[in-house]
Amino acid sequence: MAEMQTNVLYYGDNLEILRRYLPDASVDLIYLDPPFNSNRDYNVIFRDESGNRSDAQLLAFEDTWHWGPSAESTYRYLTNTAHHEGRVPDKVSTIIAALRSGIGSNQMMAYLVEMAVRLVELHRVLKSASSSSGRYFASRSLRSRTASVRRQHPMSTSGSD
Numbered sequence: 001m002a003e004m005q006t007n008v009l010y011y012g013d014n015l016e017i018l019r020r021y022l023p024d025a026s027v028d029l030i031y032l033d034p035p036f037n038s039n040r041d042y043n044v045i046f047r048d049e050s051g052n053r054s055d056a057q058l059l060a061f062e063d064t065w066h067w068g069p070s071a072e073s074t075y076r077y078l079t080n081t082a083h084h085e086g087r088v089p090d091k092v093s094t095i096i097a098a099l100r101s102g103i104g105s106n107q108m109m110a111y112l113v114e115m116a117v118r119l120v121e122l123h124r125v126l127k128s129a130s131s132s133s134g135r136y137f138a139s140r141s142l143r144s145r146t147a148s149v150r151r152q153h154p155m156s157t158s159g160s161d
Contacts, residue, residue, distance in 0.1 A: 018121040035063040071110040
């Protein structure tokens with residue numbers, strides 16, 4: 001794992017960033033802002049110098065989920081101790097397996113699997129005193145595809161200004 005520094009903005013898939021840069025019990029507060037499985041694409045709309053909307057847009061993230069090789073691999077990780085080597089709580093594995101048994105391998109299950117694996121990692125990096133002291137907050141959303149995490153990234157610039 002890379003050495004963690006503070007005041008740096010990460011941009012990318014938060015799962016990769018959590019696993020690569022954040023050690024266990026290193027975060028005081030987590031704010032979740034997940035996608036809603038809305039089956040929509042969300043764009044950043046630019047404005048020109050006068051403040052008027054421009055026709056220019058940039059895809060910010062896709063809130064569309066599909067069961068495929070990636071979801072299947074994540075499901076195997078969450079439900080198979082040989083894959084996760086004890087990093088996923090038994091209760092999480094049991095719930096995810098039961099959900100798939102109940103609803104099958106579809107878009108909703110893909111969404112739930114992708115959210116669950118990120119929640120497991122978020123729980124791992126959260127300091128234990130933080131969650132028990134009421135300083136752990138969760139909102140209704142985790143832009144998992146293009147999330148930003150304030151921590152160190154070797155390609156980022158330091159936020160020391």
